[in-house]
Amino acid sequence: MIAAAILVPLGLFAFAAWESYTQRFEEAEQMIRRTVEVLSEHATRVLETQALILDRVDERVRGMTWSEIASSENLHRDLRMIDDKLDQVDTIWIIDGQARGRASSTFFPAPASSYVPDRDYFVALRQKDTGLFIGQPYPGRSNPDRMFFNMAKRRSTPDGSFDGVIVTSLQPDYFATFYRPFMASSRDSTAILRSDGAVLARGPAPLRQNAVLSPSSTFMQAIRAGDQGLYRTVSQVDGIERIYGFRRLASYPVYVTYGHSVDAILSQWHKDVALHGFVGLAGMLALLSISTVAMRRARHEQHVFARWRESEARYEALFRQSPTGLLLSRVREDGTFVFDEVNPALTRVLGVPPDRIVGRTPVEAFPGELGETIQDAYLRCVTRREPVEYEAAGEGPDGPFIRRVIVIPILDAQGRVQKLLGTSMSITETRQLEEQVRQMQKIEAVGQLTGGVAHDFNNLLMAVIGNLDLLRKRITGDPRAQRYLDGALQGAQRGAALTQRLLAFARKQDLQAKAVDVGGLVEGIRDLLERSLGPRVMIRYDLTPGLSPAMVDPNQLELALLNLAVNARDAMPMGGELTVQLTENQVMDGQVEGLQSGRYLCLRVSDTGTGMNEDTLKRAVEPFFSTKGVGKGTGLGLSMVYGLAAQSGGALRLSSVLGEGTTAELWLPITEAGLEAPSGVSAASPAAAPSTILVVDDDALILMSTVSMIDDLGHTAVEAGSGTAALEILRTGQPVDLLLTDYAMPGMTGLDLARAAQKLRPDLKILLATGYADLPEGSVLDIPRLPKPYTQDQLASAVGALLRPRPAGSNVIPLPGRRGSD
Missing domain, CATH: 3.30.450.20 (PAS domain)
Structure with a gap:
């Protein structure tokens, strides 16, 4: 019994090991045969393609003299086109009977140094016409590190004499x-x-x-x-x-x-032997009956393992292919086309099985525009008997796709197009990137246009507000007239707020950027947000404490947050939930579109409203674009937020799902600067002593309005309509305490005038009035600025601050902030 318990398992183990050994080698041999069949089919097609190229080139130059061949630039372009479209082809040469290269796909004209009397293909074909000659590999003359082998065809005169060769070079790599x-x-x-x-x-x-x-x-x-x-x-x-x-x-x-x-093979067999050895060892330690059961289980496991191997082989054979889509078509006698073969890479893109394509015409396999496109390209390829390139668009399992397709004609011995080989590669991402670039260029163009319009409108409002300010002082004791003036002034101020939003979108708004505790700012306007949104909207705050400060204009940030919240409220007419979230993030290059690497705060405002479709989302930040009803918004809210983000060195990102809601992300750069200590309300600047102020502006309306306001303040105003005229006044030696100049003037800008004035009078006080946020690059003058449009009170405050000593480092005259929302 003991001997039987040992010998029987050992015998079974030896039998199973031998059976596994035989099976492994049989499976390997079958796999080798299948692989050789696939490789030989590919190599055959490559060589057939080369033979077709040689025949086509031979037909192309038939009847041409060697002088015509050497001087034909059209022939060179034809050879270059064939060379560029086939990866395996390195170059194509036409060699005359004296072994000199006369035409090439690489050079035009062919260099005189191309002399190949020692090449094996030339020696063999000169002796006799052996048909298609395949030469030995050799290092290139211009690139010795790369190997090539040639396929050549003999050219003969009508009497059969040797007249040169046509040769293509292939890369073994x-x-x-x-x-x-x-x-x-x-x-x-x-x-x-x-x-x-x-x-x-x-x-x-x-x-x-x-x-x-x-x-x-x-x-x-x-x-x-x-x-x-x-x-x-x-x-x-x-x-x-x-x-x-x-x-x-x-x-x-x-x-x-x-x-x-x-x-x-032996490695796989050793795994099988280890498995059988475990079973045999268990059998030697058990009774004969237990050993028999174990052997049966081992056989069952071996059968399951073999079935798994067969399944795995089928899976690998299906997916282990070239990523290039290939489609082989046959030209039928009636001139129509039918698909013969399609590779798995293309069927994966199309999302259809091969039997839905093979045996069908283009229109049958691809109904609609795609089938008509393929049919038209095939007809052009057959008519021209040359490769045709086109783009095909369709819908696959992974969504819409665009592929660049090259159709190559395959000719029979009579020169007729017998088959067509189509190769395709995806250009979907390229087209998507091009669309994104066009959208960015569109927004940039709109920004330039709106910025220019807003700046000109600012100048008009400057004259209106200034004159209304002066007129209100002159009318007293008439409540009705005073009410009319107040209404006109409020309308002009609303127009000024509108221009601020346009300038924000165009990134030309005058910002007072400083280190801001964004979380504290949000907490500070919670009551305002809740009153603005009403009881139907529940606001949830997720503000991470202790975050770094951001560099941004706090007033404009409050306005931006209020605009986003009001937009969310309008998208939830039946009520909903608004989430305000604040996080700190480390952004890498390319992680967030439009942002460089660095640390940023992300202020995220999400709602559960109606959401936006794709077309609306693309136009959301365009000025005056609005989906609200008439009178319910200006269409500038998101434009203003977009401009604030871009001008502050951050970005605005919008995402939305129709019927689910919208999320707006305002990314702001983190600053290392410390937060400013809160200060009490400062007293208004006391009126300056009567002074002489030189006022410079090329706009007559603004010049007249500003001069009137200065005269009304008790100062003496001297007018100049250009920078040149102002310099002439300064050169006369006339006393001037302050130079108030516009920035944007033709010929000489306000900055140019300031530099020239400081050279003439180094101690002269200068105030620059401008509606632009930033001065040009390279401006190093520490010149205080007065944002347009301004009131008489703001002008008086600015003049008073300049004609008295002021703290260093401040170059913008602070004005009361304007708030508003859509």
Whole structure:
């Protein structure tokens, strides 16, 4: 019993190990045969393509003299076009009977140094017409580090005399790269060899020098026995033992080989032996009956494992293909087209099985515009008998796609187009990027337009507000007239607020940026937000405490947050939830569109409203674009937020799902500057002593209004309509205490005038009135600015601050902030 319990499991173990060994090698041989079949089919198509190229070039130059061939730039362009469209082709040459290159796909004209009397293809074809000649690999003359092998065809005169050759150069590295995905293990190898043993290409290591197998090598002995088969040998290149499969390419003296490492097969077998050994050991330690049960289980497990291996092989064969989409079509006798073959890469893009394409015409397989596009391209390709390029758009399982397709005609012996090979690659991302660039350019153009209009409107409002201010002082004791003036002034101020929003979108708004505790700012306007949104909207705050300050204008940030909240309220007519969230983030390059790497605060406002569709989302930040009813908004709220973000060095990001809600993210750069200590309300600047003020503006209305306000304040105003006129006044020596100049003037800007004035009078006080936020790059003058439009009170405050000593570092006259929302 003990002997039986030991011998029977050992016998079963030996039988299972031998059966597994045999099965593993049989599976490997089947895999090798399938792989060789795939590789030989690819190599055959490559060589057929080269043969077609040679025939086509021969037909192209038929009847041309060598002088015409050498001087034809159109011929060079045709050769270049064929060269560029096929990855495996390195160059195409036409060589005359004296071994000199007369035309090339690479050079025009062909260099005089192209002389190849020693090349094997030239020597062989000069002696006799051997048909298509495939030469040995050799290093290039201009690039010795790269190997090439040639395919050549003889040109003959009408009497059969030798008249040169047409030759194409192929890169062995192309085959090594293409075959690499087909290798089952890293120790496998592939090769393409001539029947005389010359190695044309091999992988995975690229070919770097000529190599020829000896007649006594195992490969040479094997091909003498047949056109295809298997043999086992140790490689003379790397010393690895492999089982090789080989197959001759139809009608070519060329063989494709694929070698699978014996170590890889034995490694799988060792795993099987380990499994059977475990079962055998268990059987030796158990009774005979238990050993029998264990053996049955081992057989069952072996069968399941074999089925899993077969399933895995089918899966790998399906997906282990080139990523380039390939579609082979046949031209029928009636001139219509039918698809013969389609590769898995293309079916994955299209989202249809091969049987929905193979055997059908373009219109049948792809109903609609896509089928008509393919049909039209095929007709043009057949008519011209040259490659045709077009773009095809459609809908696949991953969404819409756009692919660039090149259709190459395949001619028969009579020169008729017999088949069409279509290759396609995705350009969807390229088109999407182009659309994004167009949208950004559109927004930039709108910003430039609105900025210019707003600046001109600012000047008009300057004259209106200034004169209304003066008129209100002159009318007293008439309540009705006073009410009319107040209404006019309020309308002008609302117009000024409108221009501020336009300038914010155009990034030309005058901002008072400082270090701001954004979380504290949000807390400070909670009551205002809740009153603005009403009882139907529940506000949820998620503000991370202790965050770094951001560099932004606090007044404009409050206005931006209020605009976002009001927009959210209008999107929730039946009520809903508004979430205000504040986080600190480290942004890397490319992580958030429009932002450089650095630390940012993200103020996120989300609602549960109606949301926006894709078209509305694209136009959301355009000035005056609004989906609200008439009288319910100006369409400038999001434009103002967009301009504030961009001008502050941040970004505005909008996302929305129709029917679910919208999220607006305002990204603001973090600053290392400390927060300003809160200060009490400062007293108004006392009136300055009567002074002489030189007022410079090219706009007569603004000049008249400003002069009137200064005179009314008790000062003496001196007028100048240009920078040149102002300098003439200063040169006369007339006393001037303050220079008040507009910035944007033709000829000489306010900055140019300030520089020239300081040279004439270094102690002269200067005040720059402008509606622009930023001075040009390179402006280093510390000149206080007065934002337009301004009232008489604001002008008096600015003049009073300048004609008395003021703290260093302040170059903008502070004005009361304006608030408003859509």
